[in-house]
Amino acid sequence: MAEAGTYLYAIAQDVGHALPESVAGVAGAPVRAITHEGLVAYVSPVSLEEFGEEPLRRSLEDLDWVGGTARAHNRVVEAVAQEAPTAPVRLVTVYSTEDQVRDLLRRRHDDFAEVLAHVTGCKEWGVKAYAEPEADAAPAEEAPEESAAKTDSPGTAYLKRRRASLRCREDAWRLAARRAEDIHAALVSVSVAGHRHRPQDPQLSGREEVMLLNGAYLVAEDRREEFVSAVDALRGQGIEMQLTGPWAPYSFTSMDLGPTRAETLDDP
Template identity: 40%
Template sequence: MTGIDTADGGATDSDAPGGDATGSDASAERRGAPDAATATYVFAVCRQLDPAVLGGLAGLAAGFPVRGLRFGPLAAVVQDVPAAEFSEDAWQQRLSDRAELEHCARAHHEVVTAAAACGPTAPLALATLYRGDERARQALEADTDRFTAVLARIEDHAEWGVKVYLPTPFPTSSATAPAPPLPQGGRAPRGAGRAYLERKRGLHQAREDRHDRALQTAEDIDAALSRLATAARRLRPHSPEMTGEKHRLQILNATYLVTSVCEKRLRDAVAGLRHRTGAEVELSGPWVPYSFVGEV
């Protein structure tokens, strides 16, 4: 969803001070593109901002510099963008194109990451727009207390992503074999049907046992890593159809808010869990804490 502000002065970005890269819920009815030649796109909010870190960033609109916009004690990272190219309809088309969506998300993330070099930074949702600097300043100032609380919460923290995989068992010949054919005369050998059903029951029980072990492994890993984190979020695991990896099954997809002093302990814990569980544990980060800026 976009964050274009409305004609009566309201804004459609979320009532939370930040959000993930997928967007936010609207707080008022959107009414199309701004009337001015440019709109103000807001990437993030921070306490302090060195203009030098923004130099050379392309942002989302070529020819318009990424810059800071002060509001009260805080600063927003913003960019002028052509209003016609960032209208409601234009954004819907842009976000429905996977390649274009990825381009916008990467550009947004690049700016947020650069700003985070100056200190704690709260990313705003992708497509947060206002009809000029004054409208942006008014809306952001109204949420100053929440931004301040979020920045205090994430200071000296980073987000780390963890994905855990187990090998996907290949079906055995007995798992895929049909029921034994009837011999000539139409009667199966005594006990053949019972043996077939027992094999089927055994395979079903084995699948259930593997499922239970996978769930327990995911719970154990999440519990161990959560103990090192200030906050944690469990996300929906990706299916093999989504990942395109048929040979392994994702059993945990989670993200953790971790202080900088615990980074080594986190890495060591992941290495230990790999060895202890035999699972593939993928650790990514450190990231700007996108997943934890909307919880205050």
């Protein structure tokens, strides 16, 4: 038989809940729990012929493989998060043995407990804001000097119009950027915590508009409606907003778990 490793999905508070057998892990493997003093790690066995360091290097270049693995990983994490405060682990975190995971729970017990206490009773929500400054920029009224410039040569007149257009566009971008800052501040005010991720490239977002805000917000469950209402109240004024969630708190439970058997890939 091929040498096996232990794939780690998440660390959670141990509330005595077992995952349904229908929740399969990566490569369809069964998921099991490793417990230690109020914590539980969710793991499954994986073949090191596929998840070992060298084969993993090749697999991470296969977008279909990465996508399928990410979906299975997230399926387990979300199932766990439905039942208990959860700290998702980075995608493709593989240890040599289950004993290494037990040792991790022992060594980092207090760190995990602190992180889980921070996210207890909360979910993560995502908010993206998009804008097209060119479309939102209103044409400026003709200034006196522009009227006088009608006597300029065609080349000079073109350059003046070009400078005016660029100024209008820059003003629109500055206004949109300030608006994104205001949106983030307003949403943080009704959240436990907020984090601004790097805006996605249009090729990743699948949208022509430039993304101005890619925010993640840790929201208490008893303020969910208030948060959603805040998002709705901030819509308009030349900016389109997209709300997603609720999710397991990926953006608010990041921890350095130290070396593993295989390489790891940060969540997107």
